[in-house]
Amino acid sequence: MKILVAVKPTFDIGQLKFEKDGTPLLDACPVSLGEADRCALEEAMRIKERLGATVAAATVGSSEAHYKAIRDSYAMGADEGYLVKADDPWKLDALSVASAIARVAAATGPYDLVLTGSGAGDTHASVIGPMIAGILGIPLIAGVDRLEVRGPGVVAGTCKLEDGSYTYEARTPAVVTVTSEANAPRIPNLRAILRSKGMQIREMSAEELGVDLRRLEPLSVRKYEIKRKRIIYKAEDQKGAAEASAELLAALRSEGVLS
Amino acid sequence: MRVLAYADNRSWAAQLASAADALGGDAAVFVPGRELADDAAKLYSEVFFSGLGPFEPVSYSAAFSEAARSFKPDLALLPCTNKGRSIAGLYSSAAGIRSATDVISLSARAGDSSITVRRLVYGGRAEAEFLMSAPAAICVVQGSYPERGPRGGPGQVHEVPAPDPASSVDFKPKRREGAQPEEAEVVVVAGRGIRSKEDLELVKGLARALGGAWSVTRPLAADQAGPTPGWGSPGWS
Amino acid sequence: MDFLLSEDERRFQESVSEFAKRHIEPRWIEIDEKGRIPLELIKSMGDQGLFAIPVPDKYGGMGGTVLMAALAIEEIAYHDPAVAVAVYALLNNGWPLALSLFGSEAAKQEILPKVASGDAFFGIGSTEPQGGSDVAGTRTVARRSGNKWVVNGEKTYISGVREIQELPAGGGFFLVSKAESAEYGHRNMVDFALLPKWNGKMRDGWKPTVYDDIGRHGLSTGGFKLEDFEVEDDLRIGDVGKGFYLLMEGFNIARVLVAAATIGSARWALDRGAEWLRSRRLFQGRPLASFEGISFRFSELYAELEAAKYFVYRAAWMIDKTYLENPPRFKPKDLNVPVSLAKMKGPETATRIYEEVLKWLGAYGYTKESAVYRGWLGTFSYTIGAEGTQNIMRYIIARDVIGSEYVSHTG
Numbered sequence: 001m002k003i004l005v006a007v008k009p010t011f012d013i014g015q016l017k018f019e020k021d022g023t024p025l026l027d028a029c030p031v032s033l034g035e036a037d038r039c040a041l042e043e044a045m046r047i048k049e050r051l052g053a054t055v056a057a058a059t060v061g062s063s064e065a066h067y068k069a070i071r072d073s074y075a076m077g078a079d080e081g082y083l084v085k086a087d088d089p090w091k092l093d094a095l096s097v098a099s100a101i102a103r104v105a106a107a108t109g110p111y112d113l114v115l116t117g118s119g120a121g122d123t124h125a126s127v128i129g130p131m132i133a134g135i136l137g138i139p140l141i142a143g144v145d146r147l148e149v150r151g152p153g154v155v156a157g158t159c160k161l162e163d164g165s166y167t168y169e170a171r172t173p174a175v176v177t178v179t180s181e182a183n184a185p186r187i188p189n190l191r192a193i194l195r196s197k198g199m200q201i202r203e204m205s206a207e208e209l210g211v212d213l214r215r216l217e218p219l220s221v222r223k224y225e226i227k228r229k230r231i232i233y234k235a236e237d238q239k240g241a242a243e244a245s246a247e248l249l250a251a252l253r254s255e256g257v258l259s
Numbered sequence: 260m261r262v263l264a265y266a267d268n269r270s271w272a273a274q275l276a277s278a279a280d281a282l283g284g285d286a287a288v289f290v291p292g293r294e295l296a297d298d299a300a301k302l303y304s305e306v307f308f309s310g311l312g313p314f315e316p317v318s319y320s321a322a323f324s325e326a327a328r329s330f331k332p333d334l335a336l337l338p339c340t341n342k343g344r345s346i347a348g349l350y351s352s353a354a355g356i357r358s359a360t361d362v363i364s365l366s367a368r369a370g371d372s373s374i375t376v377r378r379l380v381y382g383g384r385a386e387a388e389f390l391m392s393a394p395a396a397i398c399v400v401q402g403s404y405p406e407r408g409p410r411g412g413p414g415q416v417h418e419v420p421a422p423d424p425a426s427s428v429d430f431k432p433k434r435r436e437g438a439q440p441e442e443a444e445v446v447v448v449a450g451r452g453i454r455s456k457e458d459l460e461l462v463k464g465l466a467r468a469l470g471g472a473w474s475v476t477r478p479l480a481a482d483q484a485g486p487t488p489g490w491g492s493p494g495w496s
Numbered sequence: 497m498d499f500l501l502s503e504d505e506r507r508f509q510e511s512v513s514e515f516a517k518r519h520i521e522p523r524w525i526e527i528d529e530k531g532r533i534p535l536e537l538i539k540s541m542g543d544q545g546l547f548a549i550p551v552p553d554k555y556g557g558m559g560g561t562v563l564m565a566a567l568a569i570e571e572i573a574y575h576d577p578a579v580a581v582a583v584y585a586l587l588n589n590g591w592p593l594a595l596s597l598f599g600s601e602a603a604k605q606e607i608l609p610k611v612a613s614g615d616a617f618f619g620i621g622s623t624e625p626q627g628g629s630d631v632a633g634t635r636t637v638a639r640r641s642g643n644k645w646v647v648n649g650e651k652t653y654i655s656g657v658r659e660i661q662e663l664p665a666g667g668g669f670f671l672v673s674k675a676e677s678a679e680y681g682h683r684n685m686v687d688f689a690l691l692p693k694w695n696g697k698m699r700d701g702w703k704p705t706v707y708d709d710i711g712r713h714g715l716s717t718g719g720f721k722l723e724d725f726e727v728e729d730d731l732r733i734g735d736v737g738k739g740f741y742l743l744m745e746g747f748n749i750a751r752v753l754v755a756a757a758t759i760g761s762a763r764w765a766l767d768r769g770a771e772w773l774r775s776r777r778l779f780q781g782r783p784l785a786s787f788e789g790i791s792f793r794f795s796e797l798y799a800e801l802e803a804a805k806y807f808v809y810r811a812a813w814m815i816d817k818t819y820l821e822n823p824p825r826f827k828p829k830d831l832n833v834p835v836s837l838a839k840m841k842g843p844e845t846a847t848r849i850y851e852e853v854l855k856w857l858g859a860y861g862y863t864k865e866s867a868v869y870r871g872w873l874g875t876f877s878y879t880i881g882a883e884g885t886q887n888i889m890r891y892i893i894a895r896d897v898i899g900s901e902y903v904s905h906t907g
Contacts, residue, residue: 011381013381013382013384016381016384016385018385022385024381024384024385032510068503068507071507072507075507093357094348094357094358095351095352095355095356095357095358098348098352118341126341126344126345126348126360127344127347127348127351127358127360128348129348130316130320130344130345130346130347130348130349130352131348131349131351131352131358132352133316133317133348133349133352134320134348134349134350134351134352134353135352138425139317139425139426140316140317140345140349140425140426141426142316142341142344142345143341143345159341161314161340161341161342162340162341162342163432163433164430164431164432164433165430165431165433166313166314166428166429166430166431167428167429167430167431168315168426168427168428168429169426169427169429170425170426170427174426184518187511187514187515187518187544188507188511189511189544189545189558190508190511190545190549190558190559190560190564191545191553191558191559193504193507193508193511194504194559194560197503197504216357216389216391218387218388218389219375219388219389219390220387220388221380221385221386221387221388222385222386223384223385223386224379224383224384224385224386253270254270254274254402254405254406255401255402
């Protein structure tokens with residue numbers, strides 16, 4: 001089996017600080033392989049250990065953090081690593097990233113599975129996986145917390161969505177996105193870390209892949225402050241209280257606070 | 260701006276209707292079933308539907324794309340949910356158009372076909388403002404737009420043939436345990452005095468015995484999310 | 497001079513921090529309260545490669561450095577402020593390295609892989625009832641008898657006495673004794689890898705007792721009598737007559753790891769202190785941090801902790817350049833002062849930090865619920881002076897810096 005895992009270094013948003021004017025201090029924010037991407041790598045490793053597979057990791061971006069993301073993938077047990085060079089990778093638009101990954105898959109495949117985390121902690125939330133499936137024209141199972149290989153060429157994934165649990169069975173090749181609840185990713189030991197240092201990372205350019213990398217420049221990025229709505233529900237008596245509660249409940253529901 | 264919305268329930272249909280209003284122009288909606296189509300027709304002048312089975316992203320987005328081929332929207336508006344994002348990703352890659360998720364507001368710029376989009380980034384800690392040109396696919400955060408009420412006569416309903424699902428689906432609906440606090444007559448609430456998981460089980464048991472719901476006060480809700488002594492985790496508060 | 501850790505050192509540090517957060521942090525209080533480190537935790541630490549870090553690959557070690565071991569111990573201690581798990585780990589890093597440097601090939605092949613995997617314990621057996629600091633006064637005697645040695649004596653305040661009995665393979669100690677006669681002096685000593693339990697079997701002649709410590713309960717402290725305990729000659733560590741000197745080299749390695757444990761625990765305490773100073777409000781809503789009597793004291797302690805930390809890293813770096821590089825940059829005696837500085841500063845800084853943080857917490861700090869006292873008692877054992885007393889550290893620095901002809905009071 002051949003598995004490609006698309007990985008991305010993400011900002012540790014728990015440690016993100018802001019200037020007084022609301023500008024995020026990104027340079028000072030630690031960056032590491034996202035939790036969901038690590039779960040995707042872990043699923044790949046489990047399949048490799050149980051059934052035998054070659055696992056490749058791929059990322060789009062030329063920052064130091066992107067190279068480290070591939071080295072960290074090696075430390076978890078990946079066999080091959082591909083890095084699509086791109087300056088200023090944080091501004092790349094999702095479709096460009098997905099196209100680049102799809103081209104890497106076409107150039108270095110064929111792959112039975114393309115895995116990725118179901119949502120980067122910072123941006124591009126949850127669309128890269130579906131876009132890769134759309135470009136490659138293959139089935140998509142999005143948001144799995146359980147993945148199994150049911151037989152040659154057949155995989156099944158269970159997803160907990162808003163209204164219940166969905167188990168999808170698809171023929172490979174397929175794209176599967178993995179949630180951060182799927183497993184506890186292995187922590188590489190020192191030997192694996194030292195070994196990963198010496199492994200080659202295959203760099204690829206957008207030109208050689210035939211992909212156009214486009215960037216989206218924001219007009220502004222600033223701290224998000226939730227504005228207090230300051231709506232008061234008043235009641236003078238029991239009847240009024242019942243009415244006010246009903247109104248409040250309806251408002252909370254329409255805000256998505258209650259489901 | 261011509262807007263085609265995707266909605267799989269009445270609330271989303273109503274929210275995206277007011278989002279479309281904010282942009283001005285014609286709006287239509289795609290829904291995955293006949294029943295919802297009749298409801299949606301009270302909100303939109305044009306409704307597309309397909310007789311689809313339980314949610315499967317590839318077939319749902321193919322049906323949505325079919326509706327888009329017919330309606331030719333400048334913008335697709337979808338819910339920012341797991342399902343919505345899957346459809347947005349598949350649709351935008353098929354159509355070769357840009358997408359934006361976690362969008363909290365949209366406004367059309369007078370005179371050209373671009374829109375100003377505000378979206379949440381960095382896990383919701385920051386907001387980014389972008390200029391996007393149509394066509395594009397946008398996933399809107401729940402509650403960013405109010406639910407608009409019915410308007411005008413019933414809209415035109417068109418059926419779109421249902422594509423085959425790309426994967427087989429086994430769906431188990433969510434089963435709600437016990438009564439919901441907002442509906443129950445009795446609510447047993449645990450406060451700061453509850454120090455351990457075992458004691459919390461007593462609260463749940465009492466709620467069950469009374470046929471009511473159980474809940475916790477805010478400090479306990481915060482504690483459940485993080486480590487505190489007595490909850491089997493270390494640390495101190 | 498590059499003060500930053502290398503990328504591998506940082507990645508390793510992060511991996512240990514993540515392991516400790518997942519597996520040790522949720523249990524450190526229970527470990528201290530119940531007085532036991534669960535055997536599956538020890539095994540999973542072995543699986544993760546947290547023992548025998550600086551021991552070469554060919555003996556089952558991780559092929560890392562003492563600096564990496566110090567980073568690992570510091571991270572473990574941050575998530576186990578009572579330091580039982582951190583000390584268990586440091587003993588099983590420092591003394592296996594000493595065995596790897598000075599022991600026989602047969603002993604290394606036999607013992608080190610099992611220590612690295614977490615199946616066996618290897619610590620230090622030096623202190624005796626009549627004294628710990630005065631190693632030349634050791635009374636345990638080993639007498640040669642054909643292909644083995646027969647050892648008689650008594651050791652006290654030894655870590656791991658209970659754990660050896662419970663671990664599947666067992667384990668033992670880097671044991672220091674006199675050769676043939678108990679005459680006072682430095683030149684008639686010999687070291688052994690003494691294994692009271694090995695491959696699941698108890699050996700005859702080892703009579704242990706376990707003590708009841710006031711803190712760091714998770715790791716046992718005890719003593720044992722040796723009554724005609726037999727040790728094969730290939731478990732002898734180094735030449736006869738070299739025992740004192742090799743032991744001192746081993747202590748230099750272990751002491752820097754002890755200092756690493758105390759600063760990890762102290763960092764936890766200072767972080768909790770900072771959180772408290774931000775959130776505790778008094779005198780009409782002022783955070784405690786806004787009172788300079790408090791925040792200035794915080795700054796002083798922060799400075800001491802940083803200084804102690806760099807003493808540790810520098811000493812560990814020098815140990816690596818002495819034993820793990822060829823040709824060595826330093827001689828073993830060059831390590832005495834840097835290591836003693838680290839071992840002097842680390843525990844004492846931890847004790848000062850804990851005292852101050854407890855004062856900030858006030859009555860809440862005096863309750864068991866706050867848990868901060870566990871770190872205070874745990875690290876205090878090193879201020880009292882385990883693995884080398886604080887006064888011996890002062891003695892070593894004075895002797896080497898002022899000059900031994902003026903300072904020395906040993907013959």
